[in-house]
Each structure stands twice: as C-alpha cells, then as structure tokens.
Amino acid sequence: MSGCEDCSGCDLLHLPVDTKAEYVVALAGNANVGKSATFNQLTGVDQDIGNWPGKTVERAEALLQHRGRRIRVIDLPGIYSINALSTEEQVSREFIAHDHPDVVVNVLDSSALERNLFFTLQLTELESPLVIALNQADLAAKKGIILDAGKLSAILGVPVIPTVAIQGKGIAELSDAIVRATCSRPRPKTIRYGKEVEDRIARILALLPEGSGGYPSRWTAIKLLEGDPDTVWEVRQHSPGVAAAALESGRELEKIHGEPAATVMSAERYHAAEELAAAVMEIRSPGDNEITLTEKVDRIALHPVLGYLLLAATLGGLLVWTFVIGAWISGVLMEFLSGIAPVEPLITGSLPDIIFNGAWTGFVAALTLIVPYVIPFYLVLALIEDSGFLTRFSLMLDKGMHRMGLHGKAIIPLVLGFGCTVPACLSCRIIESPKQKLIAAFLVTLIPCSARTIVILGVVAVFVNIWWALFLYLLVFVLIVVLGRLAFRLLPGESVGMIMEMPDYHVPHVKGVLGQTWQRTRSLIGIVLPAYIIGSIVITGAYAAGLLEPINAALYPVTVILLGLPAMTGVVFIFGIIRKEMTILALAAILGTTVFSDVLTPVQIIVFGLVTLLYAPCISTILALAKEFGWKAALSITALETSLAIALGALLFHLIGPFL
Known part of the structure; x- marks a missing residue:
C-alpha cells in the first residue's frame, strides 16, 4: 500500500485520519533482542498465532491502531541473516522482498550493536522502508554504552528510536515513527563496501x-x-x-x-x-553514567517483584480508603444530614412531603457518595497520574488485562470502579477499540463499588461473618475474569493494541491536580445528582402510593422460590437501583429493625448480598452507559447482570441452604 499523499512532513497533529486503509509492518531482527516484547507492547491483545503458509515456522500478527492508522504488525522469525539458508531466513526474506510490507521495523540489541548491524545492512540492501528500534537501551547504559541515535539515523537515512520494550519505554515514540513511515516511506541510504x-x-x-x-x-x-x-x-x-x-x-x-x-x-x-x-x-565506565530520578524509581516501579508490591500497596491504600476511611466519613456525614432531616426512603403523607423526602433522600445518597468516596478517589488518582506512576501500573498489569481481552490502560476504569461505577464507565473512553471499550464497561459494572461494599460489610460481614463477605468478593473477581474472557471471544469487532506514553516522574502540580479532580467530579455530579434525586422521588412516590406492591407479587417466583428470600425484597431491590446501599435503608424500614439476623437466616443474608453485588447497576450507571454506548448496550448489560445475579443467587441458595 502506498504512503499517503501531501503528508506535509508527516506532522502527527495534522496527519489525515485514514480508518479504512490497513498498513502492514514487519518486525525483523536477531533472536533475543526483545522483538517479541516490542510486538506485545505494540499490539497487546487479539494476536493471531499460526504457521506461515506451507511452513512449520510460527507466525504471529496483530492489529495496532494509532494516530488514526490501522496497522497490521507481523512478527518475523528471529534470524541473523537473510541468505535463505534456513526456513526462518527464507520466510523473512520472501515476506520483506515479495510481500512488500509498508514498513520494516528492525529491532536491535543496543548492548550488542555491531553484531546486530550486520543484519541491518542486509535489510538496507533490500531497500525496504525502514525504522530502527534501538532496544534494550537500559542494558547498554549499564554496560557504559552511549549511543547517538540521531547520528545513526543520519548515516542510515531512516528513523532510529531508542526503546526498552520490556518496560514500555520508547514504544509511543516508535509507534509515531511507524505512522510517519507509512506516509514518508523512508528508504535507507546505500552503505558502500570496499x-x-x-x-x-x-x-x-x-x-x-x-x-x-x-x-x-x-x-x-x-x-x-x-x-x-x-x-x-x-x-x-x-x-x-x-x-x-x-x-x-x-x-x-x-x-x-x-x-x-x-x-x-x-x-x-x-x-x-x-x-x-x-x-x-x-x-564509558558504568560508574560515570548519571542515573536520572526516573531510572532510579523505575528500578522499583518496573521491577518484576518490587513493582507488583508497590502496585499492591497503592491499590491497597485506595481500597482501605474505600472500605474504612471513606465508609467512616460517609457514616458521619449521613448522621449529620439525618439530624437536619430524616433520611427515610419509605414514607406516607402528602405529595409535598413525598417530593421533599424523596429529593432529600436522593440528595443525601449523592452527597455521601461524592464527598467521602469520589472526591478523595479522584484526588489520589490525579496524584498518581500526574506523578507518572499510573502509566507504570498500567504496564505492570498489562499482561493480566490481556487475559480478559483488554489492554493495560483498562486498569484505570477498573480501579475507578471501586470508588464509583459512573466515572469508571465514562473513563472507558480512553480505550480506542469499540470492542475493548464495551468489554471494559461491562466488567466495570461488576466491580464492587463503594455502595455495594457498604451492603456487603454492613449486612453480610456484620450479621454472618467476614469470611462470607470475602468469599462474595472473591466470587465476583473470578466472574470478572471468566466473563471478560468469554465476552472477548463472543463479541464481534477487533481488539487493537494501544500505546501508553511513558513520562518522566515529577512532583505533581497542585493546581493541575486540583483542577483535574474538580473537572472529573463536576462531570460526575451532572449525572449522579439528578439521577439520584429524580429517581428517589419517583420510587418513593410510587411506594407511598402502593404502586410497588404488585412488584413484590410479580417477583415472588424469583425472590421467594428461586432465591429463598422474603417476598418484600422485590421492592428492596427496586430501591437499590437508585443506589445500592439504599437496599439497607429499605430493608430496615420494611422489616422494622436494623438487626437483620433477627428476621433473616444466614443463607438469606448471604444470597441477598450476592444478588445486590451483581444485579442491575444503579440508575446513574445505566445513564452513563447509555451516554457512552447507547440504550441498547446499557439495557443489555443491565438485563445480563440481573439474569446472572438471579442464576448465581439461586445456585448459592440451593448449595449452602442445607448446611447453614
């Protein structure tokens, strides 16, 4: 495929978007130079592994979508020459010379440059459009090897990009160089011999x-x-x-x-x-090389053991905030607001009373979500993001995300989901592939948000034990992995690699962090506050008018026969659509007590907790899904999760019923 016309130097900011064309890029290089790591970083997921036609040599290919370009990346066999003396050499030579890929990316080991350049010179003889990736730059630096990439580029006449593929460094720059090369088609200069x-x-x-x-x-x-x-x-x-x-x-x-x-x-x-x-x-002597702050910190942040410990500590801190500090602040705030006016979802009285109490209940629900959970969560997220750690964490989790058909960037909405599902759904827009974006949103709605956590801790952990609460969490996480992989296989569409910038570390800017926190919070308030207030008024009014009683009758086969719960829990789950912890308020109001173990068996409490974890997302989440993906996708996710909650709740009831 020819390069684009009127490229104007291939300025990426003004590069014409071409979503129909598909360019072909071949990765070529010696064995053990990090070519596979480069391939994985560029493409990430949905890789096709097979053999070359008529050959036993393995062929790996996948799609990269970057800067509006669809790029098919082919990982050629690792070889040292293209004299066609072996099957691998023959495959590489024929593909480069006869299939004419738009760009050949020659991956070199920076710490053994001379040996690798022997192969590079053969590629220049083939005159294919070429980009050089000087990989393992960190290993070269440890050996005291300093390479002038600009000078090498000038001599060869092609782009030369230093990378550390295993850490994701330089991959964004390499991707930009590939996109430019699909337009400019850089031909290497002729290297003269004797x-x-x-x-x-x-x-x-x-x-x-x-x-x-x-x-x-x-x-x-x-x-x-x-x-x-x-x-x-x-x-x-x-x-x-x-x-x-x-x-x-x-x-x-x-x-x-x-x-x-x-x-x-x-x-x-x-x-x-x-x-x-x-x-x-x-x-140079390795001791003469100045080690930057970024390199020092990356020795920990990207370490195969210490990096995961740092990641676990960070995520653990966020979860501790959600489970302990945020819950405590939410309780204090709820108590204070209850002193101003009762927070009671079930009332009778005049229409003004119904409207006021419904609106007040919705307002309190929104306030006790945003102040103790969302704002601190966004603040910490902005600090991690602005400092440069978030990209490293995404890279560390990239491999695990692939198992669910996602990219490392998906960790951002998934972590957000522990605070609130609404901003987590909205943050899925950072994912380019529509298929991966929808999978991420689906999985995000299964993450136990702060509201669901309140139900599990306030009901299951208190009135049964903490082990059953932890079991429910573990069950949900297993479901997320299984359903993510299943959705990846069943949903139509392509999954593409996405490139993560690897910025240097720096002290976060206070103004920038606060501004980012406010912008995210403001966009959330615009969805959550109206949804909670209006939804609470409607449901409270419907209950006070006796319009929800038929729901109990209609849901009787599900709540009583399948799930083994009291009949009135049908209405309780309806209140949970406003916000999950409102199921506790509704349950207490209907049962007339907050000591649920007096009126519910341990099995019923566990099943109630599981169903609350999984069934329909709250109304603000449904609105966020509809905004991002349309009503068809939002309602499909809602119906699927509700069906899943009923099926697993019924299964759990019949499995543990005889033993508890």
Whole structure:
C-alpha cells in the first residue's frame, strides 16, 4: 500500500485520519533482542498465532491502531541473516522482498550493536522502508554504552528510536515513527563496501535488467556476486549472460582475497557494521553514567517483584480508603444530614412531603457518595497520574488485562470502579477499540463499588461473618475474569493494541491536580445528582402510593422460590437501583429493625448480598452507559447482570441452604 499523499512532513497533529486503509509492518531482527516484547507492547491483545503458509515456522500478527492508522504488525522469525539458508531466513526474506510490507521495523540489541548491524545492512540492501528500534537501551547504559541515535539515523537515512520494550519505554515514540513511515516511506541510504566489491557490484548492475528476480537491483547484484544459488538460478532463466558474468566477478574476488565471494561479502558487512558502530557509540565506565530520578524509581516501579508490591500497596491504600476511611466519613456525614432531616426512603403523607423526602433522600445518597468516596478517589488518582506512576501500573498489569481481552490502560476504569461505577464507565473512553471499550464497561459494572461494599460489610460481614463477605468478593473477581474472557471471544469487532506514553516522574502540580479532580467530579455530579434525586422521588412516590406492591407479587417466583428470600425484597431491590446501599435503608424500614439476623437466616443474608453485588447497576450507571454506548448496550448489560445475579443467587441458595 502506498504512503499517503501531501503528508506535509508527516506532522502527527495534522496527519489525515485514514480508518479504512490497513498498513502492514514487519518486525525483523536477531533472536533475543526483545522483538517479541516490542510486538506485545505494540499490539497487546487479539494476536493471531499460526504457521506461515506451507511452513512449520510460527507466525504471529496483530492489529495496532494509532494516530488514526490501522496497522497490521507481523512478527518475523528471529534470524541473523537473510541468505535463505534456513526456513526462518527464507520466510523473512520472501515476506520483506515479495510481500512488500509498508514498513520494516528492525529491532536491535543496543548492548550488542555491531553484531546486530550486520543484519541491518542486509535489510538496507533490500531497500525496504525502514525504522530502527534501538532496544534494550537500559542494558547498554549499564554496560557504559552511549549511543547517538540521531547520528545513526543520519548515516542510515531512516528513523532510529531508542526503546526498552520490556518496560514500555520508547514504544509511543516508535509507534509515531511507524505512522510517519507509512506516509514518508523512508528508504535507507546505500552503505558502500570496499572498492574491489563495489567495482564488481557496479559491473553487474550495468548488465542486470531492472527488477530481475523481483528483488532490488543492488540486492540481486550482491547475491549474484556471492553466488547465491536461488538468485543465480532466477537470473539465469532470462539473462544467462548476466549470471555468467556475475559468477566470473565472484571468482575474481576469490582470487584477490583468497576466500569465497560469499565470505568476502560477509567480511565487508562486518567491517561496515564495525565502522558504523564505532561512529555512533561511546564507551564509558558504568560508574560515570548519571542515573536520572526516573531510572532510579523505575528500578522499583518496573521491577518484576518490587513493582507488583508497590502496585499492591497503592491499590491497597485506595481500597482501605474505600472500605474504612471513606465508609467512616460517609457514616458521619449521613448522621449529620439525618439530624437536619430524616433520611427515610419509605414514607406516607402528602405529595409535598413525598417530593421533599424523596429529593432529600436522593440528595443525601449523592452527597455521601461524592464527598467521602469520589472526591478523595479522584484526588489520589490525579496524584498518581500526574506523578507518572499510573502509566507504570498500567504496564505492570498489562499482561493480566490481556487475559480478559483488554489492554493495560483498562486498569484505570477498573480501579475507578471501586470508588464509583459512573466515572469508571465514562473513563472507558480512553480505550480506542469499540470492542475493548464495551468489554471494559461491562466488567466495570461488576466491580464492587463503594455502595455495594457498604451492603456487603454492613449486612453480610456484620450479621454472618467476614469470611462470607470475602468469599462474595472473591466470587465476583473470578466472574470478572471468566466473563471478560468469554465476552472477548463472543463479541464481534477487533481488539487493537494501544500505546501508553511513558513520562518522566515529577512532583505533581497542585493546581493541575486540583483542577483535574474538580473537572472529573463536576462531570460526575451532572449525572449522579439528578439521577439520584429524580429517581428517589419517583420510587418513593410510587411506594407511598402502593404502586410497588404488585412488584413484590410479580417477583415472588424469583425472590421467594428461586432465591429463598422474603417476598418484600422485590421492592428492596427496586430501591437499590437508585443506589445500592439504599437496599439497607429499605430493608430496615420494611422489616422494622436494623438487626437483620433477627428476621433473616444466614443463607438469606448471604444470597441477598450476592444478588445486590451483581444485579442491575444503579440508575446513574445505566445513564452513563447509555451516554457512552447507547440504550441498547446499557439495557443489555443491565438485563445480563440481573439474569446472572438471579442464576448465581439461586445456585448459592440451593448449595449452602442445607448446611447453614
């Protein structure tokens, strides 16, 4: 596929969006240079693994969507040469030369540059559009190797990007370079060899018809000079005189150097690679290299053990806030507001009383969510994000997210879901793929938010025991993993890789953090506050008018027969649609007590907790889903989760009923 027209230097900010075209990028390089890590970072999920047609060599490919470009990334076998002496070399050579990928990304090991450049020089001979990824830059730095990527780029005439693929560093810059290359099609400069070799290459080029054998002319001339059997056979079919002259030139080289022409060419490439490496490389004592703050912190944040401990401590801190501090503040705030006016969802009286009490109940529900949970959560999130840690955490969880068909960025809405599902659903917009975005939103609505947590801790943990509360949480997390993987397989659409910027660490800016916290909170208030107030008025009024009683009768087969709960819990679950912890208020008002163990069995309390965890999201979440994905998706998710809650609740009731 040709590059785009009128690229204007491929300024990414003004790059024309092309969602229909699909570009092909091949990753090529030696074995053990981090090529697979680069491939995984670029593509992330939905990788197709199979064999090349007619070959036993494994082929991996996946889709990257970046800057409005759809890019099919092909991971070529790790090889050291493309002389077609092995099946892997043959596969790589044929794909680059005959399938003509839009860009070839040559992944190099920065700590062994000279050896890797031998392969790079062969790629330049093929004249494919080329981008160089100087990978394992951190390992080179530890060895005291300093590489001048700009100088190497100037010599080769192609973009050169330093990367540390295993840590995700440089991947965003590499992706930008790939996108630019799909437009500019950067052809590598010709690297000249020794005079005896160049004279004979020129002699063969003068005789060689254009496009012989489907390869670039210079490549074909070099292969003829080396006596490559396949190339000689191809050229001999239509130009036997050229093939004979090339073989004679090869014999001349052999007489001059006392080695076969193929050995002479290898020596020339090694010499050129040595000179090229010497020109762009500086060796220092490892102790002389200044270690930046980002590098020091990344030794912990991206460490395979310490990094996960830091991540666990951070997420644990957020959960402690949700479970302990936030719950305590919410209780204090609820007590204070109850002193102003009773917070009671079930009332009788005049219409003004119903409206006032319904509105007040909804207002208190919104306030006791936003103040103790959402604002502190957003504040901590902004601090983590602005400092540079959030990207590292996303990278650490990237592999686990892949198992659910998601990308590491999905951790942001999933973590947000522990505070409130509404902003978590809205934050799914950071995910580019519609399929992955919908999966993330579906899983987010299953995360035990602060309101659901209040129900589990305030009902199951208090009136049964903490172990059953933890069991319900564990069950939900297992469901999230299983359902995520199932949705990934069943939902139509593509999952694409997404690139995460890897910024340097810095002290968060107070003004920026507070501004970001307010912007997120303000957008949430616009959905939550009206939904809670209006929903509370409607449901309170309907109950006071006796309109909800038929619901108990209609839900009797579900609540009583399937779930083994009292008949009046049908109305209780309706109140839970406003906000989940309102099920506690409604349950207490209907039962006439807050000591639920006096009127409910342990089995009923556990089943009630499980159903509350899983059934229909709250009304503000449904509105957020409808805003982001449309009413069809919002109602489908609601119906699916309600059905799941009933099925699992019924199963749990019949499994544990005989034992508790």
